[in-house]
Amino acid sequence: MSEGNRPEAPMRDFSRSLPMALLKAREAVMDRFRPSLREFGITEQQWRVLRALYGRGEVETGALAGLCCLLTPSLSRILKHLEATGLVSRRPAPSDQRRTLVTISTAGRALLERRAPLSEAQYRAIEEAFGKERIDALYSTLGDLVEALEKTNS
Amino acid sequence: MSEGNRPEAPMRDFSRSLPMALLKAREAVMDRFRPSLREFGITEQQWRVLRALYGRGEVETGALAGLCCLLTPSLSRILKHLEATGLVSRRPAPSDQRRTLVTISTAGRALLERRAPLSEAQYRAIEEAFGKERIDALYSTLGDLVEALEKTNS
DNA sequence: TCATATTACTTAACATGTTAATGGTTTGGC
DNA sequence: GCCAAACCATTAACATGTTAAGTAATATGA
Numbered sequence: 564m565s566e567g568n569r570p571e572a573p574m575r576d577f578s579r580s581l582p583m584a585l586l587k588a589r590e591a592v593m594d595r596f597r598p599s600l601r602e603f604g605i606t607e608q609q610w611r612v613l614r615a616l617y618g619r620g621e622v623e624t625g626a627l628a629g630l631c632c633l634l635t636p637s638l639s640r641i642l643k644h645l646e647a648t649g650l651v652s653r654r655p656a657p658s659d660q661r662r663t664l665v666t667i668s669t670a671g672r673a674l675l676e677r678r679a680p681l682s683e684a685q686y687r688a689i690e691e692a693f694g695k696e697r698i699d700a701l702y703s704t705l706g707d708l709v710e711a712l713e714k715t716n717s
Numbered sequence: 718m719s720e721g722n723r724p725e726a727p728m729r730d731f732s733r734s735l736p737m738a739l740l741k742a743r744e745a746v747m748d749r750f751r752p753s754l755r756e757f758g759i760t761e762q763q764w765r766v767l768r769a770l771y772g773r774g775e776v777e778t779g780a781l782a783g784l785c786c787l788l789t790p791s792l793s794r795i796l797k798h799l800e801a802t803g804l805v806s807r808r809p810a811p812s813d814q815r816r817t818l819v820t821i822s823t824a825g826r827a828l829l830e831r832r833a834p835l836s837e838a839q840y841r842a843i844e845e846a847f848g849k850e851r852i853d854a855l856y857s858t859l860g861d862l863v864e865a866l867e868k869t870n871s
Numbered sequence: 872t873c874a875t876a877t878t879a880c881t882t883a884a885c886a887t888g889t890t891a892a893t894g895g896t897t898t899g900g901c
Numbered sequence: 902g903c904c905a906a907a908c909c910a911t912t913a914a915c916a917t918g919t920t921a922a923g924t925a926a927t928a929t930g931a
Contacts, residue, residue, distance in 0.1 A: 572837060574829075577768055577784070579856065581746050581843070582761070586786050588859040589739040591866040596736065601890090606916065607736070614731055624880065630731070632740050637917055639881055644916085661879045661926045675728075683726060689735070692869040693862055701858055702733065705742040708847055708855070712745040715846040755920090760886065778910065791887055793911055798886085815896045815909040 595689060599681040603674060608633060608641055613650060613675050616667035623656070624663045650674060749843060753835040757828060762787060762795055767804060767829050770821035777810070778817045804828065 577583075593607065600607060608631070615630040616622060622630070628638045642665060645651040650671035656662035667675075690698055731737075747761065754761060762785070769784040770776060776784070782792045796819060799805040804825035810816035821829075844852055 572834070574771060574833060575837065575840070577771075580765075580768070581840075581852070581856075582743055582750065583765065583786060584856055584859045585739055585743040585746065588862050589736055589743065590786060591863045592735050592739065594870065595866065597889095606889090608917065611734075611737065614734070617728060617731075625878095632737060632744060633917085634919070635880065636882080636919075640917075643881095659879085659927070663880065679728060680726070683729065686729070686735075688869070689866065693865040697858065697861075698735070701862070702735075702738055704851065704855055704858070705738045707851075708742050709745045711847040712749065712843065715842070716748065751919095760919090762887065788888065788890090789910065790889075790912080794887075797911095813897070813909085817910065 592689065595685045596682065599678055599685075602681075603678050605674070605678075608637065609645060609650075610678075612638070612641055612645060613667055613671050616651065616665060617672065617675055619667075621664040621666050624665060627665055645671070746843065749839045750836065753832055753839075756835075757832050759828070759832075760795075762791065763799060763804075764832075766792070766795055766799060767821060767825050770805065770819060771826065771829050773821075775818040775820050778819060781819055799825070 596607070600610060605613075611631040611633070612627065615627060624635065624638060624642070627633075628635045631638065633641070642651060642653060646653055650668055652666050652668055653663050656664050750761070754764060759767075765785040765787070766781065769781060778789065778792060778796070781787075782789050785792065787795070796805060796807060800807055804822055806820050806822055807817050810818050
């Protein structure tokens with residue numbers, strides 16, 4: 564017991580890991596959505612991209628990454644795949660050749676509209692299992708948490 | 718109005734995606750922990766494994782995966798890496814050769830004990846930014862959500 | 872206007888997420 | 902004891918997460 568020996572805080576209980584708690588909750592939710600994603604032959608991230616593009620016209624890659632909570636290297640690969648399967652299209656921005664503008668295609672919209680009802684059904688099931696008020700409160704709490712963390716991120 | 722065409726529910730607002738809300742919150746939290754993980758040359762998942770093994774003696778691979786919220790293929794690769802760097806050890810279970818028992822090594826414990834204070838400092842910062850009561854309430858809500866979803870997962 | 876820095880996206884490299892398949896081990900029925 | 906079924910971990914294959922490096926286009930300033 565020397566140099567730097569403050570009273571050795573006991574190790575935090577493993578059940579009190581905030582990243583783990585958020586991950587476990589997210590996994591429990593995703594378990595409800597994965598079957599229909601698989602049925603449509605699309606990944607969770609690909610779905611997020613289509614979902615973000617829907618009804619939004621042309622979106623820059625950087626902005627799209629922010630909307631989908633994806634890093635740009637991941638998004639780059641995902642867009643290559645979505646473009647190859649004809650669900651989105653890309654073109655350089657006329658005013659600034661560095662930027663890329665992404666648009667959802669008709670096929671992309673069609674896929675979205677076919678799966679959306681299945682997704683909505685799962686949301687109803689989740690709200691029934693947990694309570695709509697508690698879900699609403701959870702959205703609110705999570706938003707506040709993000710705001711608090713971003714505001715103070717030294 | 719025929720077969721299946723109910724009145725076309727409007728597309729859910731993209732801000733009301735529960736997986737996204739949980740992901741964004743988790744990312745905001747992880748941004749606080751990543752610097753020290755990097756400093757110690759370890760990934761988030763490797764940390765979770767060491768964290769789960771600490772003070773637990775020998776743990777079976779399957780049980781460890783459950784504790785860490787990892788799938789067994791991922792855990793298999795992670796353990797190979799941790800074993801190669803001397804942070805854990807593995808051996809087949811004497812009573813059942815199918816099972817593998819994992820133990821944290823002295824070096825693993827040492828790494829854990831060196832980083833733990835940095836992690837705790839971040840927890841204090843998060844509680845200060847958001848409020849300890851709200852964090853506690855969030856743990857509780859997330860646990861309830863998982864329970865509700867698992868109980869009703871048809 | 873020219874060199875420099877900055878910006879936006881992409882590639883590269885390695886680790887993990889996810890599903891399916893493989894390969895030993897053990898269990899159960901017979 | 903024998904064989905099929907179930908089990909556990911690992912491997913395989915492809916997609917994404919993460920950080921660093923690369924590339925082309927634009928902005929900046931002397």
